[in-house]
Amino acid sequence: MVDSVLNSEVFAAPDYHLQYRANGIVHGRFLPSLTEPTLGCLLTTDGLFEAKLHPLGRRRGGIDENLDLGQSYDWSVYPRTRPFRRDQAKHKYALSFYLTAVRKCDVQPDQFLIRGQVVKSDPKDKYLVVQVKPQGRNPFTLSLTGEIPLEKVGWFYTLEAIRKGRSLLVMTAEPLKKMKLKCLAKQSGSSAP
Numbered sequence: 001m002v003d004s005v006l007n008s009e010v011f012a013a014p015d016y017h018l019q020y021r022a023n024g025i026v027h028g029r030f031l032p033s034l035t036e037p038t039l040g041c042l043l044t045t046d047g048l049f050e051a052k053l054h055p056l057g058r059r060r061g062g063i064d065e066n067l068d069l070g071q072s073y074d075w076s077v078y079p080r081t082r083p084f085r086r087d088q089a090k091h092k093y094a095l096s097f098y099l100t101a102v103r104k105c106d107v108q109p110d111q112f113l114i115r116g117q118v119v120k121s122d123p124k125d126k127y128l129v130v131q132v133k134p135q136g137r138n139p140f141t142l143s144l145t146g147e148i149p150l151e152k153v154g155w156f157y158t159l160e161a162i163r164k165g166r167s168l169l170v171m172t173a174e175p176l177k178k179m180k181l182k183c184l185a186k187q188s189g190s191s192a193p
Contacts, residue, residue, distance in 0.1 A: 011113045018156050018177060022079055022132045022142055024112030025105050026097060026163065029072040042075065042097055046165055050096035054078065067102065074109055076101040079168060081143040095166045110163040114142060117179050121153050128170070130159065146170025154179055 014021065028044040030051060042051040067073075077097040119141065120129040126147050133139040144159065145167045155175040161168040 011107075014115065019115060020133045020135070021113060021115040022130075022134075023100075024077050024079055024161075024163070025074055025103065025107060025109050026077050027072060027074050027109035030069055030075070030099060032069065042099065043072075049166075050094070051077075052096075052098050054098040054100045073102040074105045075099045076103045079112060079114075079142060080140065081168075095163070095168065112161040112163065112168055114144070114159040114161060114168075115157070116142075116159075117156050118148055118153055121148050121150055123147050123150065130157070142168070144168045144170050146173065148173050148175075 011023065026042065026044060026049075028042040028049075030040060030053070031043055031048075032038070032040040032053075038053040040051055042049045075097070077099055080096045080098065082094055082096070114130055114132065116130040116132040118128055119131045122128070126145060128144050128146055128148060130142050130144060131139060132142060144161055146159075146161075146169060148155075148157070152175050156177045156179050158174045158176060159170050160172040161170050163169075
C-alpha cells in the first residue's frame, strides 16, 4: 500500500485501543436480485462477488434510495469470507461484502482495515484467520492470505490488507496485545462467519 489506510478519513480512528473492526473500500456496480432488492452481486473489474445492502447504510443515509444502479461507485464495505463448498480446506474461501455506503474516497479502492484476534496461522499455506467481534453484533472470522509468527497466534492485531481478485492479502500486521488463549479453542478451526 502506498499510503497507510490508518491515515485516511474513510477509516476512522478506533474509539478505544482494542476495538474490533473489518471494513474496506471496493469499486463496483451493485446488481440487485430480481426478487430481493437488497441482495445481489457487486460487479468489479475483476469479478462478480456476492453482496448485500447493509440495513445500517440505509438508516444512516449512506445509501440513497434513488441511487443509479447502472453506475459504478466506491462502496464502503464489510468483508466476509466462508469456505468453498467444493473444497473445505481452511485457506480456500469465498469473499463477499455487506455494502454500507457510497463514498468519495481519499484512498484507492480494494484497501481494508481489519482489527481482531488472530486465531490461526498456517505458514505453509500462507493464510491466517482473524476473529472479529464487533460491539452489538455477532462475531465472525475472516480468512486472509498472509502470515504472522506462530508465537503471535492469539494476539490482537491491526491488519492492513488489499483485495487481489478473491483474496484479501495482508500488507502490514501490527500486534497490539496478547489475548487470553481460551478464546482460541472454539474458533481456531473456523474460517466462516
